[in-house]
Amino acid sequence: MSVGVLCIHGFSGGPYEVEPFTTYLRTHTNWLIEEPTLSGHGDELQMRGFTAKHWLMDAELAFRALAKKVDEVIVVGFSMGGIIALYLAKRYKVKKLVLLSAAAKYVSPKQLVEDFKMLATEAYHRNLSNNELFLRYQHKFNNVPLSSTIEFMKLVRMVEPYYKDIKIPVYIVQGKLDGIVPYHTAQFLYDELASNEKTLYFSDKGKHHICYDEDCSEWFFYVLSFLKSL
Incomplete structure (x- = not known):
């Protein structure tokens, strides 16, 4: 049976946010992995004029294209991508869900700035991958219009009523040191989802960009085990 994985940033x-995890999946499986870039997103942000509807349609088109090539589709969503993943699970035949730092509650830009400062310090003291992440993060501050943030908030509100209809197996990964999505948001999601098979993994040292954290290899393994039990 062929398996496809749709990863939504x-x-x-952009796809770089989930890249360490998709690299891990490619190394340990023969699954077809797709990482679409949502409209206006990516390395060069051009977000003005794009709405939540555009982002949902991008995800739907990517899902439909992947579903034509494989027998089963798994959806992985990071942050806002986690909310889009839930939207897809409501509308399409998704085998399993993985929600990483899922932004079920939108928090203030002030926390975004705090997280950014923490990341800047880490980038200075630590490795190149964090430096690269820091530079991309820095780029966001000058290139995200307020209208786009409002669209993000709309999307979160629109999908929330769907939680109680999601019944497929789901694995939630959340960092306790996440400065953007408060970690108790993951517990809220876990409680709201109607799935019988659901797992909530808390990373004690995890921040928002959970795929880049020190302990990511540990939860990569757990998530893959969950996904392989198809």
């Missing part, structure tokens, strides 16, 4: 981000 976060608000004002």
Whole structure:
């Protein structure tokens, strides 16, 4: 049976946000992995004029294209991508869901700035991958219009009523040091989802960009085990 994985990045981000995880999946499986870039997103942000509807349609088109090539589709969503993943699970035949730092509650830009400062310090003291992430993060501050943030908030509100209809297996990963999505948001999601098979993994040292954290290899393994039990 052929398996496809659709990985959806976060608000004002790009596929690089989930790249360490998709690299891990490619190394350990023969699954077909797709990482679409939502309209206006990616390395060069051009978000003005794009709405939540555009982002949802991008995800739907990517899902339909992947579903034509494989027997089963798994959806992985990071941050806002986690909310889009839930939207897809409501509308399409998704086998399993993985929600990474899922932005079920939108928080203030002030927390975004705090997280950014923390990331800047880490980039200075630590490795190149964090430096690269820091530079991309820095780029966001000058290139995200307020109208786009409002669209993000609309999307979160629109999908929330769907939670109680989601019944497929789901694995939620959340960092306790996430400065953008408060970690108790993951517990809220876990409680709201109607799935019988659901797992909530808290990373004690995890921040928002959970795929880049020190302990990511640990949860990569757990998530893959969950996904392989098809």
